Amino acid sequence: MDWVSWKAAGAAGLAALVALIVVVLVSGGDGPSDSQGEATRASTAKVERGDLAAMVSLNGTLAFRARPDGSPYSAVNQASGIYTELPAVGQKVDCGDVFYRVDDAPVLLLCGPTPAYRSLSEGDAGDDVRQLNQNLRKLGYDSAAGVRIGRDSDVFGSETAAALGKLQAARGLERTGALALDEAVFQPESVRISKVIGIPGGSARAGSDVALTTSNTPVVHVDLDASQAGTIREGDKAKVTLPDGAPSAGRVISIGNVAETGGKGPDAGYATIPVQVELGDPSRARGLEGAPVQVEVSTKGVKNALNVPAAALVGKDGGGFAVELVEGNGETALVPVRLGLFDSAGGRVQVEGDLSEGDEVVVPAL
Numbered sequence: 001m002d003w004v005s006w007k008a009a010g011a012a013g014l015a016a017l018v019a020l021i022v023v024v025l026v027s028g029g030d031g032p033s034d035s036q037g038e039a040t041r042a043s044t045a046k047v048e049r050g051d052l053a054a055m056v057s058l059n060g061t062l063a064f065r066a067r068p069d070g071s072p073y074s075a076v077n078q079a080s081g082i083y084t085e086l087p088a089v090g091q092k093v094d095c096g097d098v099f100y101r102v103d104d105a106p107v108l109l110l111c112g113p114t115p116a117y118r119s120l121s122e123g124d125a126g127d128d129v130r131q132l133n134q135n136l137r138k139l140g141y142d143s144a145a146g147v148r149i150g151r152d153s154d155v156f157g158s159e160t161a162a163a164l165g166k167l168q169a170a171r172g173l174e175r176t177g178a179l180a181l182d183e184a185v186f187q188p189e190s191v192r193i194s195k196v197i198g199i200p201g202g203s204a205r206a207g208s209d210v211a212l213t214t215s216n217t218p219v220v221h222v223d224l225d226a227s228q229a230g231t232i233r234e235g236d237k238a239k240v241t242l243p244d245g246a247p248s249a250g251r252v253i254s255i256g257n258v259a260e261t262g263g264k265g266p267d268a269g270y271a272t273i274p275v276q277v278e279l280g281d282p283s284r285a286r287g288l289e290g291a292p293v294q295v296e297v298s299t300k301g302v303k304n305a306l307n308v309p310a311a312a313l314v315g316k317d318g319g320g321f322a323v324e325l326v327e328g329n330g331e332t333a334l335v336p337v338r339l340g341l342f343d344s345a346g347g348r349v350q351v352e353g354d355l356s357e358g359d360e361v362v363v364p365a366l
Contacts, residue, residue: 048307062288096139108184136167191214196210217278307350325361
């Protein structure tokens with residue numbers, strides 16, 4: 001840690017710290033009365049040693065969870081014929097439901113990361129079979145068929161055939177117990193339609209996109225300045241200020257690997273990295289797609305740092321900072337300190353000076 005570097009603390013933390021110190025200095029005036037001094041010194045806090053986090057303030061936009069770069073998923077059609085029914089933009093389609101129809105035959109949405117690339121029938125095995133089995137288990141069709149599919153089974157057995165037959169019958173497909181390539185589209189999860197590419201009455205061609213999708217879960221999309229790459233990590237906690245001013249807990253869930261450059265105007269040459277932040281309660285952001293929000297990400301800062309409450313800092317004559325150490329006889333003495341990282345979330349600041357863990361310092365009453 002560079003003890004004289006305030007940049008790591010972040011502009012927001014520094015501003016808060018300076019404002020706090022100004023208040024402490026101004027409140028001193030020409031010196032408190034004896035009774036005021038006693039009241040002030042009655043509040044103390046211990047010098048601690050522990051981990052501190054930095055805070056990165058960012059601007060974000062409410063969107064829907066998609067690829068790590070923020071782009072939607074492609075739903076690739078494998079059926080040939082005429083589109084007779086298509087979903088609408090904004091519509092939600094759940095795993096196991098009818099996604100669209102070709103020649104009036106249903107094409108199902110099934111969920112999993114592996115795209116459909118072959119027809120599946122009894123005796124097949126692989127990751128695509130595993131995700132089919134997971135769909136049938138989660139949707140309850142194995143129980144409905146009176147069978148039990150293994151939790152992590154990647155084998156298409158008689159149990160899979162029986163459960164799949166139940167799903168096909170429920171959705172208006174021919175009950176074959178095998179999954180033809182053109183009967184389903186796999187997406188990572190239940191989807192929200194962001195764009196419809198197919199045209200009702202138009203030709204459905206195998207291998208062509210029928211729609212673009214996202215999840216139906218609101219998230220925050222942030223264009224992180226490329227110069228800040230490495231300052232935040234997946235899993236970092238965040239606080240999101242929603243458009244109504246209410247705070248919401250959040251967490252960084254994805255960080256893009258490729259910087260993107262603005263193409264026109266003042267953004268030309270300005271490189272950013274896409275970041276997605278999930279909300280602790282996504283329902284609070286429903287209907288606010290595209291709205292701007294403020295995001296504060298708590299990053300991994302310094303470990304095992306000696307630290308005091310920021311309110312314990314006082315200014316020294318001639319510049320710099322000190323804390324008022326409570327000595328063993330009850331008297332106090334000013335101890336100069338050098339400042340490190342400011343943890344705005346915890347209200348504490350990293351210090352270096354003639355202090356030890358467990359010492360008590362005065363926290364002036366404001």
